[in-house]
Amino acid sequence: MNLIGTLPLVLDVKTLFFIINKGLQGNVCGQEFLDIILMAAAFDQKVVVLFEGDGVNALLKNQQPECLNLKNMMPVLDTLPVYDINDVIVEKESMEVYGLTENELAIKAAVVSRSDIKKRLRSADHLFGF
Amino acid sequence: MLAELARDEDGFLINRNQWSEGVAEAMALEDGLTLTASHWDIIYFMQAYYDEFNHQPNARLFARAIKKKLGAEKGASIYLYKLFPDGPLKYANKYAGLPIPPSCI
Amino acid sequence: MLYIVNKKGEVLKDCVERLTSHDVILLIEDAVLAAVKTSPSSVISTLASDISVYALRSDMKARGLDAQRCYERIQYVDYAGFVELVENNKPVRSCF
Amino acid sequence: MKISIQINASPYQHQAADTAWHFIQAALEAGHEVYRVFFYHDGIFNACRDSRPPGDERDIVKRWSALQSEKGVDLVVCVSSAQRRGLLEKSVAKKVGGYIHAVADGFRIAGLGLLMESVIESDRHLTFGA
Numbered sequence: 051m052n053l054i055g056t057l058p059l060v061l062d063v064k065t066l067f068f069i070i071n072k073g074l075q076g077n078v079c080g081q082e083f084l085d086i087i088l089m090a091a092a093f094d095q096k097v098v099v100l101f102e103g104d105g106v107n108a109l110l111k112n113q114q115p116e117c118l119n120l121k122n123m124m125p126v127l128d129t130l131p132v133y134d135i136n137d138v139i140v141e142k143e144s145m146e147v148y149g150l151t152e153n154e155l156a157i158k159a160a161v162v163s164r165s166d167i168k169k170r171l172r173s174a175d176h177l178f179g180f
Numbered sequence: 181m182l183a184e185l186a187r188d189e190d191g192f193l194i195n196r197n198q199w200s201e202g203v204a205e206a207m208a209l210e211d212g213l214t215l216t217a218s219h220w221d222i223i224y225f226m227q228a229y230y231d232e233f234n235h236q237p238n239a240r241l242f243a244r245a246i247k248k249k250l251g252a253e254k255g256a257s258i259y260l261y262k263l264f265p266d267g268p269l270k271y272a273n274k275y276a277g278l279p280i281p282p283s284c285i
Numbered sequence: 286m287l288y289i290v291n292k293k294g295e296v297l298k299d300c301v302e303r304l305t306s307h308d309v310i311l312l313i314e315d316a317v318l319a320a321v322k323t324s325p326s327s328v329i330s331t332l333a334s335d336i337s338v339y340a341l342r343s344d345m346k347a348r349g350l351d352a353q354r355c356y357e358r359i360q361y362v363d364y365a366g367f368v369e370l371v372e373n374n375k376p377v378r379s380c381f
Numbered sequence: 382m383k384i385s386i387q388i389n390a391s392p393y394q395h396q397a398a399d400t401a402w403h404f405i406q407a408a409l410e411a412g413h414e415v416y417r418v419f420f421y422h423d424g425i426f427n428a429c430r431d432s433r434p435p436g437d438e439r440d441i442v443k444r445w446s447a448l449q450s451e452k453g454v455d456l457v458v459c460v461s462s463a464q465r466r467g468l469l470e471k472s473v474a475k476k477v478g479g480y481i482h483a484v485a486d487g488f489r490i491a492g493l494g495l496l497m498e499s500v501i502e503s504d505r506h507l508t509f510g511a
């Protein structure tokens with residue numbers, strides 16, 4: 051590590067949960083929300099991305115918003131590991147509501163029960179939704 | 181060569197299909213810059229990133245992504261600014277034939 | 286954990302399903318309607334007793350809603366109380 | 382405590398900007414610090430200088446400007462949200478031949494970095510949306 055000539059820059063690290071509970075297509079808010087998520091990672095914060103409720107459908111493969119001339123957000127989800135965002139979770143109960151299984155998801159996400167998610171949420175500093 | 185291309189007020193290509201390495205070199209030359217192998221590393225990286233992720237990073241993410249892919253040295257701001265003195269994000273996108281990022285207008 | 290909810294329907298339902306012991310929920314804007322006793326009863330009446338339910342007084346007043354028409358368990362706060370809830374609970378989830 | 386505020390909805394169409402404003406008044410009154418108000422998504426329309434509500438109605442934009450000039454609260458409008466929706470900062474507007482007086486007094490246009498800083502610095506982050 052090169053410390054010579056470098057100011058000791060101490061950035062506070064917070065645990066931030068980003069909750070996606072609706073689709074990412076159809077309006078630009080999902081796209082803009084992903085920008086915040088990536089930015090949090092670029093600021094070296096502890097980032098957790100949570101899909102729950104209707105938002106589990108945002109993980110479906112084969113979404114084709116191009117047919118409406120909308121930007122496809124699915125490839126953007128693939129940037130999460132580029133910025134070292136690996137803590138991606140999806141609520142088990144919401145998956146069951148829509149009868150989804152893990153192999154129907156477009157990206158790697160850990161399936162976690164509602165009660166275990168709640169335990170993790172309680173230790174978060176800030177929660178974001180859109 | 182550049183005169184017949186459709187470009188916006190910052191000289192960015194409107195239609196990426198018109199991009200070629202020659203066009204990139206001509207656009208850079210117009211800005212007073214001669215592209216070297218180090219520039220091309222970044223330009224090709226931008227194109228590959230855009231094609232894979234359908235996404236344009238902002239300046240901070242851009243440096244982050246380069247660091248991840250090409251190593252810490254090339255993702256360093258000082259290095260990137262040496263290559264593109266008027267703004268690495270803007271000019272790497274420009275010579276790659278990609279749209280102008282919102283923060284660069 | 287504090288939930289701030291601003292509308293009834295799915296948004297409130299999604300939130301209520303995720304409330305657990307000692308959570309606090311604050312109804313604001315159009316969600317204050319959920320404080321009113323209804324027939325059949327609203328989801329608010331089904332909540333466990335260790336969950337605190339608040340409604341923002343000015344949003345009640347603006348909509349002509351009287352506390353007498355509301356479930357007894359509802360507590361009322363003004364904006365100063367809203368700020369105190371935010372101060373005393375962490376994290377805060379805004380549901381809209 | 383230090384509070385960070387994010388506003389995601391346009392004024393008048395929804396109560397979010399009103400609720401946020403009343404909340405901020407009460408927080409300041411109680412001696413808390415409002416670190417920054419960040420306008421995102423359609424929230425950027427809170428910064429439209431030419432908003433002209435009828436004279437007998439609250440003027441949401443002027444109210445924000447006053448919050449900045451009287452209480453020194455930092456008002457930041459997200460640059461990419463704003464550009465997408467046609468609210469340009471003076472220098473950009475000049476360059477592209479756009480309207481140069483679009484942004485009301487007291488607001489500044491900046492990137493998501495300022496949202497992240499606000500979130501990291503604050504004890505609470507509250508989002509008001511539609």
